[in-house]
Amino acid sequence: MPRTYVDLPVSLDRGAPVALTVQLGDRLRTAMRDGTLKSGERLPSTRALARQLSISRTVVTEAYQQLYAEGWLDGRHGSGTYVADLVIHAPVTARSGSAVSGSVPALAGGGSAPSGGPAVPLPAGARGRGERVIDLRPGHPWVRDYDQAAWRRAWRKAADLPPGDRSDPYGVPRLREALAEHLRRTRAIAVGPEDIMVTRGTGNGLDLVAATLLSAGDRAGVEDPGYRVARNVFAARGAEIVPCPVDEDGVVVDGLPDDLRVLYTTPAHQYPLGGRLPISRRERLLDWARRTGAIIVEDDYDAEFRYDVAPLPALHGLDPDRVVLLGTLSKSLAPDIGVGWLVAAPDLLTAIVATRQDLSDRTSGPAQQAVAVMMERGDLDRHLRRMRLEYARRRAAVVDVLGPLVTGDTAGLHVMVELPGEIILSLLEEARERGVLLDSTLARHHHGEVRRHGLVIGYGSASLAEVRQGVAVVAELIGPRLADESRVAF
Numbered sequence: 403m404p405r406t407y408v409d410l411p412v413s414l415d416r417g418a419p420v421a422l423t424v425q426l427g428d429r430l431r432t433a434m435r436d437g438t439l440k441s442g443e444r445l446p447s448t449r450a451l452a453r454q455l456s457i458s459r460t461v462v463t464e465a466y467q468q469l470y471a472e473g474w475l476d477g478r479h480g481s482g483t484y485v486a487d488l489v490i491h492a493p494v495t496a497r498s499g500s501a502v503s504g505s506v507p508a509l510a511g512g513g514s515a516p517s518g519g520p521a522v523p524l525p526a527g528a529r530g531r532g533e534r535v536i537d538l539r540p541g542h543p544w545v546r547d548y549d550q551a552a553w554r555r556a557w558r559k560a561a562d563l564p565p566g567d568r569s570d571p572y573g574v575p576r577l578r579e580a581l582a583e584h585l586r587r588t589r590a591i592a593v594g595p596e597d598i599m600v601t602r603g604t605g606n607g608l609d610l611v612a613a614t615l616l617s618a619g620d621r622a623g624v625e626d627p628g629y630r631v632a633r634n635v636f637a638a639r640g641a642e643i644v645p646c647p648v649d650e651d652g653v654v655v656d657g658l659p660d661d662l663r664v665l666y667t668t669p670a671h672q673y674p675l676g677g678r679l680p681i682s683r684r685e686r687l688l689d690w691a692r693r694t695g696a697i698i699v700e701d702d703y704d705a706e707f708r709y710d711v712a713p714l715p716a717l718h719g720l721d722p723d724r725v726v727l728l729g730t731l732s733k734s735l736a737p738d739i740g741v742g743w744l745v746a747a748p749d750l751l752t753a754i755v756a757t758r759q760d761l762s763d764r765t766s767g768p769a770q771q772a773v774a775v776m777m778e779r780g781d782l783d784r785h786l787r788r789m790r791l792e793y794a795r796r797r798a799a800v801v802d803v804l805g806p807l808v809t810g811d812t813a814g815l816h817v818m819v820e821l822p823g824e825i826i827l828s829l830l831e832e833a834r835e836r837g838v839l840l841d842s843t844l845a846r847h848h849h850g851e852v853r854r855h856g857l858v859i860g861y862g863s864a865s866l867a868e869v870r871q872g873v874a875v876v877a878e879l880i881g882p883r884l885a886d887e888s889r890v891a892f
């Protein structure tokens with residue numbers, strides 16, 4: 403779609419009792435709905451439109467912000483404001499209509515797909531054979547909107563330095579300084595740069611912990627349901643995987659076996675159920691680890707993203723000798739950068755670093771330098787603040803539509819939707835036919851017996867408009883199925 407700059411056919415009535423911001427928002431919505439403004443078209447700058455309409459720039463900025471929040475517009479840093487990729491969605495069924503109408507904007511093009519037909523002209527992010535899909539699979543952050551100037555500056559600065567003839571196995575000191583500061587501020591962990599090793603991400607950190615601590619046949623506990631990569635990594639290092647049940651609050655401490663060498667857990671936001679481990683359970687978990695000698699591996703993968711209350715301090719802070727903390731930029735910035743961190747007690751960190759050297763494992767020096775620049779200049783914090791607002795909106799859009807079915811804390815980049823097991827496969831298939839990818843079933847996250855069923859829905863890599871459209875389709879598909887099951891009045 404060519405990015406063209408449009409002349410807006412808008413006029414405002416200064417004498418009307420309706421605020422100019424509201425009027426402008428309404429006019430633009432109407433233009434997008436009736437197709438006068440089309441997906442991908444570029445809107446005038448706030449300055450130009452303010453001049454054209456002889457109104458204050460603040461009025462235009464506020465109207466644009468509101469439309470952005472509603473998912474009508476896409477902003478691209480430094481390069482303008484565009485009409486979002488809008489999708490005509492099929493009319494909702496009478497049953498699910500009450501749940502979705504009002505929360506899904508009537509979309510551009512004015513028409514609706516034929517009822518029951520191949521409903522969704524597939525939206526943004528062309529994939530496969532030119533098809534366009536809404537990707538609601540979990541695990542991916544939003545990378546389509548970032549501060550390009552900050553990104554380029556960081557890499558220019560990194561490029562000023564020559565590549566090293568060897569790499570520091572702990573990581574670039576400057577980045578470890580910045581990380582120590584970040585962890586003190588955001589995770590209440592009192593650590594210095596000497597306590598930190600820079601990894602390529604959680605998977606890399608898990609593997610180095612496993613290679614250091616686990617021998618063939620050692621028993622490694624993993625949350626069940628839980629993050630499959632943790633199971634895979636421990637199993638690849640020869641460990642026997644021990645599934646440890648979780649409930650709404652996180653890992654269940656009572657009944658943990660006494661013979662685990664390590665226990666992998668996600669206390670800030672259990673993956674995938676979404677619970678936050680309460681203080682009392684944290685204390686009991688640490689008591690268990692001290693008594694049995696187990697090392698707890700704390701995966702702090704999305705702790706930056708809480709939308710209701712401040713995050714609880716990391717478990718690591720309560721007992722640095724028992725807990726190895728793993729962090730990553732994979733959610734907060736992008737997995738492609740390949741930077742994360744590992745915090746451990748001095749002796750254990752020394753052992754892990756020795757393992758890393760034995761395996762000739764390292765993190766890219768230039769990538770570390772670039773991340774250090776972004777952290778030092780506050781670019782990462784700014785990005786986090788912006789993304790927190792954006793993800794909060796998307797989560798609210800999901801809850802708006804699927805509310806009664808959503809479980810988990812108000813946090814992160816995914817929600818859990820618990821559903822009867824027998825409806826899930828056909829639901830996934832039909833959603834796919836209608837252009838919505840949802841492949842993450844709860845069953846896939848189980849290692850042992852599958853006790854619960856549902857979908858893990860991610861809103862990281864779909865825009866707000868896409869999330870709205872995608873969950874509207876999900877609601878339409880779920881509604882009649884649950885009616886058959888007579889489970890939830892939806």
Ligand SMILES: Cc1ncc(COP(=O)(O)O)c(C=O)c1O
Pocket residue numbers: 540541542602603604605606629668673701703729730731732733737742
């Ligand atoms: C539970 C969990 N931990 C960690 C990660 C990130 O892992 P990495 O840093 O290896 O990209 C993810 C990404 O999806 C995740 O879901």
